[in-house]
Amino acid sequence: MRILILGGDGFCGWPSALHLSAHEHQVTIVDSFVRRRIDDELRVQSLTPISTLSERVRAWSEVTGRRIDVVEFDLAHEYDVLLDVLSKVRPEVIVHFAEQRAAPYSMKSPELKRYTVDNNLNATHNLLAAVVQAGLDAHVVHLGTMGVYGYESVPVDLPEGYLTVSYPDRDGHLHSREILYPTAPGSVYHLTKSLDQLLFQFYARNDGVRITDLHQGIVWGTQTDETALDSRLINRFDYDGDFGTVLNRFLVQAALGHPLTVHGTGGQTRAFINIRDTVRCIRLAAESGDAVDGRVRVMNQVTETHRVSDLARLVAETIGARISEVPNPRAEADENLLSARNDHLLGLGLEPTRLDAGLLQESVEIAQKYADRVDVSRIPSTSYWNSARRSSAAGGDA
Numbered sequence: 001m002r003i004l005i006l007g008g009d010g011f012c013g014w015p016s017a018l019h020l021s022a023h024e025h026q027v028t029i030v031d032s033f034v035r036r037r038i039d040d041e042l043r044v045q046s047l048t049p050i051s052t053l054s055e056r057v058r059a060w061s062e063v064t065g066r067r068i069d070v071v072e073f074d075l076a077h078e079y080d081v082l083l084d085v086l087s088k089v090r091p092e093v094i095v096h097f098a099e100q101r102a103a104p105y106s107m108k109s110p111e112l113k114r115y116t117v118d119n120n121l122n123a124t125h126n127l128l129a130a131v132v133q134a135g136l137d138a139h140v141v142h143l144g145t146m147g148v149y150g151y152e153s154v155p156v157d158l159p160e161g162y163l164t165v166s167y168p169d170r171d172g173h174l175h176s177r178e179i180l181y182p183t184a185p186g187s188v189y190h191l192t193k194s195l196d197q198l199l200f201q202f203y204a205r206n207d208g209v210r211i212t213d214l215h216q217g218i219v220w221g222t223q224t225d226e227t228a229l230d231s232r233l234i235n236r237f238d239y240d241g242d243f244g245t246v247l248n249r250f251l252v253q254a255a256l257g258h259p260l261t262v263h264g265t266g267g268q269t270r271a272f273i274n275i276r277d278t279v280r281c282i283r284l285a286a287e288s289g290d291a292v293d294g295r296v297r298v299m300n301q302v303t304e305t306h307r308v309s310d311l312a313r314l315v316a317e318t319i320g321a322r323i324s325e326v327p328n329p330r331a332e333a334d335e336n337l338l339s340a341r342n343d344h345l346l347g348l349g350l351e352p353t354r355l356d357a358g359l360l361q362e363s364v365e366i367a368q369k370y371a372d373r374v375d376v377s378r379i380p381s382t383s384y385w386n387s388a389r390r391s392s393a394a395g396g397d398a
């Protein structure tokens with residue numbers, strides 16, 4: 001299939017592009033390189049030395065003989081370029097990763113809250129409007145997040161996107177209806193993904209756009225079979241307090257002998273997935289677009305759930321590290337339950353990669369290899385969700 005990957009230079013986008021190309025799809029990457037500019041702005045760099053995108057695709061072609069095309073533009077603000085690309089490439093599948101994806105970055109300042117909303121909502125809406133305007137019957141595969149569901153402590157297995165509710169009419173007769181599972185986003189970033197869902201519902205209903213929304217958990221790991229083929233293909237690995245995700249951060253911290261930064265007591269339960277499964281899920285979603293009609297298909301892209309404190313203990317025991325409970329910069333429940341269904345992707349053939357010491361070790365080896373690239377001062381998370389969190393971190397009253 002002809003597949004357009006929006007945000008194909010990023011942490012999930014790049015390994016997905018390679019995986020789809022390795023599976024004989026004709027891949028075109030779109031990227032504005034804003035993620036690389038944010039590294040400069042934050043004065044931090046990926047733990048792993050990532051090549052430029054032109055070097056990456058050249059290396060891929062040398063190693064495998066497969067071609068990946070690249071187009072540089074800003075999806076959120078260059079609508080005419082988008083229309084032009086859609087009419088030239090005529091993609092059958094469009095994978096949409098092109099959003100600001102870090103919760104702490106989205107909460108750092110009023111400017112970055114506004115940037116996140118402006119970028120993410122415009123990007124998604126431009127895409128949907130352009131698919132309709134170009135008259136394309138493309139299947140849109142969007143990377144959403146498990147965080148749209150929020151973290152209530154109700155012992156349920158979260159369904160995949162929808163809930164059937166009953167409500168009485170004026171005469172007391174019961175009616176039932178399927179609604180989107182109520183959202184409870186925990187950051188401006190997660191809020192944008194919640195709002196994306198309404199855009200998808202509208203365009204699926206009004207224009208028949210075929211859409212799959214993947215509610216992904218927290219990704220851990222960095223390499224995939226394809227990115228490991230050549231050092232120029234290496235994936236990025238964020239460890240800093242804004243973009244680093246929890247388990248990857250713990251692994252780098254352990255490799256450096258830095259205490260593991262558990263927020264609060266670490267009672268937060270979250271959903272996880274290894275990057276190798278992310279790319280497989282993207283392919284399974286892309287290749288099953290015929291099953292998608294006017295109803296948005298929502299799939300929970302998660303393989304397991306863990307408590308942050310349990311992950312810290314596992315890393316401390318297997319790699320050797322000290323655990324430090326730091327004041328939580330986020331406004332989030334100290335403890336929650338979480339369990340989610342993932343029948344859709346299992347039904348499509350996903351065989352989950354479970355958290356195991358061997359794979360943890362792979363990331364630790366990468367962290368040790370590139371330890372001299374780490375700026376330890378960038379490890380703590382200093383993005384505070386509100387003024388109470390800021391003053392509590394400073395030792396004042398919360």
Ligand SMILES: O=c1ccn([C@@H]2O[C@H](COP(=O)(O)OP(=O)(O)O[C@H]3O[C@H](CS(=O)(=O)O)[C@@H](O)[C@H](O)[C@H]3O)[C@@H](O)[C@H]2O)c(=O)[nH]1
Pocket residue numbers: 101102103104144145146147148216217218219243244245246247249261262263264266268270271308328330332381
């Ligand atoms: O050093 C740290 C970093 C994080 N946490 C805690 O770990 C949990 C997860 O934080 P995270 O930064 O790993 O994940 P999150 O901010 O939710 O965002 C990440 O995971 C989301 C999936 S999910 O969490 O919504 O399922 C994706 O959508 C995002 O793109 C990705 O950045 C939070 O309770 C946080 O307070 C720590 O205890 N210590």
